[in-house]
Amino acid sequence: MTSAMEAGLATGGLVASVGVGLVFLQAGLAKVRHRELVPGVVANYRLLPDAAVAPFAAALPFVELGLAVALLAGLRVAAPVAAAMLVLFALAMEINIRRGRSHIDCGCGRSQLRQPLSRLLIGRNLVLAALLAxxxxxxxxxxxxxxxxxxxxGTVLFVLYLLFNGLAALSASPLSASRR
Structure with missing residues (x-):
């Protein structure tokens, strides 16, 4: 591999680290802000035993915030952890879609734009994970x-993420369905 290619990959990785760090920051802050709703969102996925829902819901925002700080600080160890979380979130969505439960909210941190589960959201998470490679x-x-x-x-990547989420949420809204 040439040094120019290596430099480009390194820069791309840093861009992804910042962008995904901002995604985790936004998601973690939203979960802290609406912490009373998080246990319900986690329970809706029906993947954890009832006894594990509350502790998981309490820890998740702080794990996301910690990952955000680590990614934004450029700590390399954060990238595989963040990628693994994004893949796990995608897997949780896929399991529920296959169960016929695509109507539940993804819990992605945008409470004002409810987002039912979709394969677009799964793809979004997998792309974000791959960008960290x-x-x-x-x-x-x-x-x-x-x-x-x-x-x-990274800021541009985050803005594109917000745009994607907004468009995905609006296309799934009842108003959008009535215009079709």
């Missing part, structure tokens, strides 16, 4: 210019 490769220490580019690119 370059963080698993060895890379040189980033320059100040690379860090600035990563911050800008």
């Amino acid at each position: 370059p963080r698993l490769l060895p890379a040189p220490s980033p320059t100040l210019a690379t860090l600035a580019l990563a911050a800008a690119g």
Whole structure:
């Protein structure tokens, strides 16, 4: 692999780290803000024993916030953990879709835009997880210019994520269905 390609992958990994870090930050803050709703969202997935729902729901926002901080700080160890969480969330959605339970809210952190489960959301999570893959490769220490580019690119990635979520939620809304 050429050094230009390695530098590009390293920068792409940093962009993803910032973008996905902002996704986890937004999701964790939303869950903290609406912590009384989180146990219900977790229980709706019907994947955990009843006794595990409350502890999982209490810990999840702080795990997401911790991952957000680690990703935004550029800690490489956070990338595989974040990718694994995104894949697990996608798997939980897929299990419920296969059970015929696509009507439940994904719990993605946007309470004002309820999002029923869909394969688009599964794909979104898998793409975000895949974008973190370059963080698993060895890379040189980033320059100040690379860090600035990563911050800008990661912010753009996060805005695209918000746009995708907004459009997905609106397309699933009753108003959208009545216009078809």
